[in-house]
Amino acid sequence: MSATPQDDKNLPDFGAALSEPSAGQMLRRRVFGHTGLVIGGTILLIIALMALLAPLIAPHDPYAHNLANRLVPPIWHDWFYDDPRATWTHIFGTDHQGRDYLSRIIYGARISLLIGFSAAIISGVIGCTLGLVAGYYGGRVDMVVNFIITTRLAMPVILVALAVVALMGSSLTIVVLVLGFLLWDQFAVVMRTLAMQMREFDFVTSAQALGCSPRYIIMREILPNVLNALLVVMTIEMANAILLEAALSFLGLGVQPPLPSWGLMLSQAKDEIFFDPWMITIPGLALLMLVLAINLIGDGLRDVTSPEGRS
Amino acid sequence: MLDVSNLTVDLPTPAGTLHAVRGIDFTVKQGETFCIVGESGSGKSLTSLALMGLLPKGAARRADRLAFKEQDLLSLREHRMADLRGNRMAMIFQEPMTSLNPVHTVGGQLEEALLRHQPVSRKEARERAVHLLDRVGVPAPASRLRQFPHELSGGLRQRVMIAMALMCGPDLLIADEPTTALDVSIQAQILRLLRDLQDEFHMGLILVTHDLSVVARVADRVAVMYAGNFVETGPVHEIFRRPRHPYTQGLMNCIPAPGKTPPGGRLGAIAGIVPSLVGTITGCAFRNRCPFAFDDCAHGRIDLAHIGEKHHSRCLLPERQAAANAGRPELWQAEEAHVEALHQPWEKRDARPGEPVLTLDAVSQTFKVRRAMFQAKIPLHAVNEVNLDIREGEVLGLVGESGCGKSTLAKILLGLIEPTSGQVLFDGEPMHSHGRKFIARHIQPVFQDPYSALNPRKTVGFIIGQPLMVHGLAGRAEVERRVKELIDLVGLPQRVFNSLPNQLSGGQRQRVAIARALIMRPKVIICDEPTSALDVSVQSQILNLLLDLQREFSLTYLLISHNLAVVQHMAHRVAVMYLGRLVEVTNRANLFQDPRHPYTQALLDSALTPDPDAGVPDPKLGSLPPNPLDPPPGCAFHPRCPKAMEHCRTQMPRTIDDKAGRVECHLHDQTAPISIANKRARISAA
Numbered sequence: 002m003s004a005t006p007q008d009d010k011n012l013p014d015f016g017a018a019l020s021e022p023s024a025g026q027m028l029r030r031r032v033f034g035h036t037g038l039v040i041g042g043t044i045l046l047i048i049a050l051m052a053l054l055a056p057l058i059a060p061h062d063p064y065a066h067n068l069a070n071r072l073v074p075p076i077w078h079d080w081f082y083d084d085p086r087a088t089w090t091h092i093f094g095t096d097h098q099g100r101d102y103l104s105r106i107i108y109g110a111r112i113s114l115l116i117g118f119s120a121a122i123i124s125g126v127i128g129c130t131l132g133l134v135a136g137y138y139g140g141r142v143d144m145v146v147n148f149i150i151t152t153r154l155a156m157p158v159i160l161v162a163l164a165v166v167a168l169m170g171s172s173l174t175i176v177v178l179v180l181g182f183l184l185w186d187q188f189a190v191v192m193r194t195l196a197m198q199m200r201e202f203d204f205v206t207s208a209q210a211l212g213c214s215p216r217y218i219i220m221r222e223i224l225p226n227v228l229n230a231l232l233v234v235m236t237i238e239m240a241n242a243i244l245l246e247a248a249l250s251f252l253g254l255g256v257q258p259p260l261p262s263w264g265l266m267l268s269q270a271k272d273e274i275f276f277d278p279w280m281i282t283i284p285g286l287a288l289l290m291l292v293l294a295i296n297l298i299g300d301g302l303r304d305v306t307s308p309e310g311r312s
Numbered sequence: 313m314l315d316v317s318n319l320t321v322d323l324p325t326p327a328g329t330l331h332a333v334r335g336i337d338f339t340v341k342q343g344e345t346f347c348i349v350g351e352s353g354s355g356k357s358l359t360s361l362a363l364m365g366l367l368p369k370g371a372a373r374r375a376d377r378l379a380f381k382e383q384d385l386l387s388l389r390e391h392r393m394a395d396l397r398g399n400r401m402a403m404i405f406q407e408p409m410t411s412l413n414p415v416h417t418v419g420g421q422l423e424e425a426l427l428r429h430q431p432v433s434r435k436e437a438r439e440r441a442v443h444l445l446d447r448v449g450v451p452a453p454a455s456r457l458r459q460f461p462h463e464l465s466g467g468l469r470q471r472v473m474i475a476m477a478l479m480c481g482p483d484l485l486i487a488d489e490p491t492t493a494l495d496v497s498i499q500a501q502i503l504r505l506l507r508d509l510q511d512e513f514h515m516g517l518i519l520v521t522h523d524l525s526v527v528a529r530v531a532d533r534v535a536v537m538y539a540g541n542f543v544e545t546g547p548v549h550e551i552f553r554r555p556r557h558p559y560t561q562g563l564m565n566c567i568p569a570p571g572k573t574p575p576g577g578r579l580g581a582i583a584g585i586v587p588s589l590v591g592t593i594t595g596c597a598f599r600n601r602c603p604f605a606f607d608d609c610a611h612g613r614i615d616l617a618h619i620g621e622k623h624h625s626r627c628l629l630p631e632r633q634a635a636a637n638a639g640r641p642e643l644w645q646a647e648e649a650h651v652e653a654l655h656q657p658w659e660k661r662d663a664r665p666g667e668p669v670l671t672l673d674a675v676s677q678t679f680k681v682r683r684a685m686f687q688a689k690i691p692l693h694a695v696n697e698v699n700l701d702i703r704e705g706e707v708l709g710l711v712g713e714s715g716c717g718k719s720t721l722a723k724i725l726l727g728l729i730e731p732t733s734g735q736v737l738f739d740g741e742p743m744h745s746h747g748r749k750f751i752a753r754h755i756q757p758v759f760q761d762p763y764s765a766l767n768p769r770k771t772v773g774f775i776i777g778q779p780l781m782v783h784g785l786a787g788r789a790e791v792e793r794r795v796k797e798l799i800d801l802v803g804l805p806q807r808v809f810n811s812l813p814n815q816l817s818g819g820q821r822q823r824v825a826i827a828r829a830l831i832m833r834p835k836v837i838i839c840d841e842p843t844s845a846l847d848v849s850v851q852s853q854i855l856n857l858l859l860d861l862q863r864e865f866s867l868t869y870l871l872i873s874h875n876l877a878v879v880q881h882m883a884h885r886v887a888v889m890y891l892g893r894l895v896e897v898t899n900r901a902n903l904f905q906d907p908r909h910p911y912t913q914a915l916l917d918s919a920l921t922p923d924p925d926a927g928v929p930d931p932k933l934g935s936l937p938p939n940p941l942d943p944p945p946g947c948a949f950h951p952r953c954p955k956a957m958e959h960c961r962t963q964m965p966r967t968i969d970d971k972a973g974r975v976e977c978h979l980h981d982q983t984a985p986i987s988i989a990n991k992r993a994r995i996s997a998a
Binding site: 027211 | 326727749751752756764768775779
């Protein structure tokens with residue numbers, strides 16, 4: 002808490018610690034005092050609630066098409082252009098098959114979040130395992146893992162994803178797996194460095210001297226100390242996965258219609274971009290908000306968990 | 313030359329404004345050495361940074377007067393201050409490893425220091441750099457200019473730092489813990505060097521340190537700093553002969569000094585901890601730790617009172633009583649009597665005291681090191697044919713310079729690495745074949761740095777009880793009960809059970825580390841520099857605790873330390889290590905009174921005792937330790953040995969084992985081939 006290392010060593014005595022706010026209180030204060038984290042958290046919470054409660058809040062069935070009611074413009078066309086077709090029935094209008102755009106956006110949040118979380122978790126598990134093992138053991142193991150990481154870094158994500166999807170066909174599961182198996186490099190690099198640093202600490206030596214297994218040391222001694230960095234990388238990779246899914250879907254190789262993915266909606270809206278630009282704007286903004294929120298949370302977590310990293 | 317009046321430094325912290333320096337006054341004259349001594353958190357480093365205008369961002373410096381050679385530093389603009397800094401006033405930092413820029417050559421950095429401030433050509437700057445490197449004792453100075461900092465050892469880097477500070481011939485040199493990170497042998501050299509250079513350049517020197525022995529040897533005047541304020545100032549002889557402030561007296565009683573404290577006896581200790589520096593302190597800042605405090609101490613402002621010639625003390629005690637207290641070390645020994653009967657008694661040992669519990673039989677550890685890419689690996693003999701008995705119930709000290717293989721030996725004994733050859737017998741049985749868990753049950757470590765030894769994410773209760781859980785020796789309730797017993801045993805309050813390590817002070821953390829080492833009731837504890845990261849007043853508490861526990865449970869300690877005073881206080885026998893070999897093993901009395909190996913003699917000569925009359929020792933270990941990858945032939949010590957003889961260069965000395973101990977040196981080998989010159993050398997050595 003204090004400003005110099007010397008002070009840090011001697012000052013936090015018991016008398017002071019008891020009168021000062023507890024660690025939990027300090028953390029809460031820092032979390033709620035961080036503007037970016039609060040804004041990001043709020044947006045993500047709204048989007049997550051939207052996704053969870055989609056059947057309850059969506060005004061229409063996202064798959065119900067009505068060709069008589071195609072390309073209804075959103076409600077603000079009524080306000081600004083006096084377009085009589087824009088009504089409160091379809092707040093965000095309808096797409097080229099006459100499906101309610103708002104409902105599709107709400108359901109699309111499910112796809113984006115599902116892909117973001119699953120891909121981040123799969124890649125997190127792979128990357129963490131490789132990184133922690135490499136950093137902890139060093140030597141030959143490290144050389145091998147480093148080779149794997151370099152190989153992975155040399156592969157262009159989009160092209161490999163395209164190739165796999167082209168070979169295996171595309172479905173939600175395939176997209177999740179492809180992204181999960183491609184995005185672990187950041188996890189591995191960061192975890193490897195941190196594990197190498199943690200290995201030098203005497204508490205690790207002490208656990209080795211106790212006869213603890215390497216598995217125990219990595220899981221119980223090292224992992225709790227690198228969890229904050231793990232969370233930060235996880236947010237970055239989540240945002241990354243969501244964007245990549247959108248890109249793949251845009252190219253027609255990701256989630257397949259009629260599933261309401263934001264990337265797919267962007268792709269379908271591109272034909273109408275000159276006549277109905279709102280069609281591409283709405284899913285684009287949704288994507289922007291989600292990715293921005295996740296990145297804000299990532300930055301916030303980094304600041305909050307390491308007080309000295311805050312400018 | 314430097315005149316400081318009512319200097320304060322405030323730091324903003326989340327908990328409020330931290331008043332780190334609270335109105336200090338002092339002056340430094342040309343050619344004078346002024347020492348600021350204090351424990352961590354006393355504000356001594358911030359004082360030196362404030363003088364240089366190098367305070368961390370957000371820190372506020374205020375003073376009534378801050379003048380350097382009649383020039384007011386308070387109103388000086390930053391760019392004018394930068395002209396002064398490194399030019400007229402220079403600073404040496406503690407950490408030589410990080411104070412030099414790794415991407416620039418030594419020469420470039422040295423020349424830059426001069427070119428920045430004075431209108432000289434690069435050629436002149438280079439000549440000055442070579443001259444100064446030579447002056448500070450860097451061998452082959454001209455060729456060093458092209459080297460990068462990573463190519464130099466710690467001692468050499470510190471010399472380069474000193475040379476850099478001297479490039480412009482400053483009038484004032486501020487040295488912040490200049491020798492703390494260094495070995496005793498190099499420490500003596502650096503202090504000698506500072507002293508000589510000060511005489512030569514007629515500089516003022518401000519030396520900031522926590523080490524009373526350093527202060528005693530180099531200071532002219534001393535200021536003892538506590539909680540942001542000077543509590544006592546005076547000439548060095550006055551301070552050490554007639555300390556008046558209770559804090560100064562307490563500190564003096566904390567350091568193990570040969571001849572003053574009986575070996576193995578209880579050291580003085582200052583109970584309690586430094587008060588929080590956030591907010592104001594009324595009355596005496598030291599009163600809650602002072603055994604002589606009375607009611608008046610809690611009120612008002614206590615000023616530095618004149619108590620003798622140039623001697624001031626910030627204390628309300630009457631002069632006569634303060635003087636009387638100085639001669640009564642027992643007043644500082646009212647420490648906790650915490651060793652009570654344990655719920656379950658320590659197992660009684662079958663073995664009699666004095667029998668070897670650990671036997672090292674020609675243990676060697678060789679690492680293969682690649683000197684550069686694409687070169688063949690060459691062997692590094694970190695530990696070389698070490699034979700050693702560690703006996704039941706004894707404290708065996710292990711001393712030697714850094715890099716001599718002490719820590720590798722500790723790792724072998726902890727079962728972390730298996731020796732390349734030779735074996736370690738535990739109770740007569742080869743230890744490494746039993747596996748780590750067996751070793752862990754009987755041999756436990758206490759590490760140097762209590763900040764790194766405890767996992768910051770685990771509670772104290774978990775950390776202490778972890779060995780029992782990992783070994784499955786007790787159920788949850790039983791573990792908790794034993795942990796609570798040990799918390800009592802090491803003198804910690806029960807409420808730490810659920811604390812995280814960062815809520816504890818350094819001394820408290822070290823107590824946690826000791827409790828953890830003891831919970832499986834091992835026979836042997838390996839203490840690797842157990843107190844060198846701690847403050848003086850905390851060090852003595854930890855040493856007292858270790859000795860109490862050792863006697864109570866007849867534990868066996870291997871005490872690895874570079875602090876010879878600590879080893880002399882604690883150890884029954886001492887082993888001296890040089891380049892992986894044990895060059896002398898003998899009991900304490902023999903080693904400290906009659907060292908036989910020239911290396912031991914040199915180490916003892918370099919070690920500083922807090923004696924203001926002794927002056928800076930003349931270091932005998934002239935050259936730096938040789939590269940362990942390329943050890944000298946014959947006796948590895950011969951290039952640094954003042955008594956080296958002809959055949960020392962070619963023949964390995966035999967191990968001589970007699971009743972005075974064991975030594976590996978030709979001087980004491982009666983059967984070695986002898987020339988007349990050697991005979992003379994041997995007679996003079998005896």
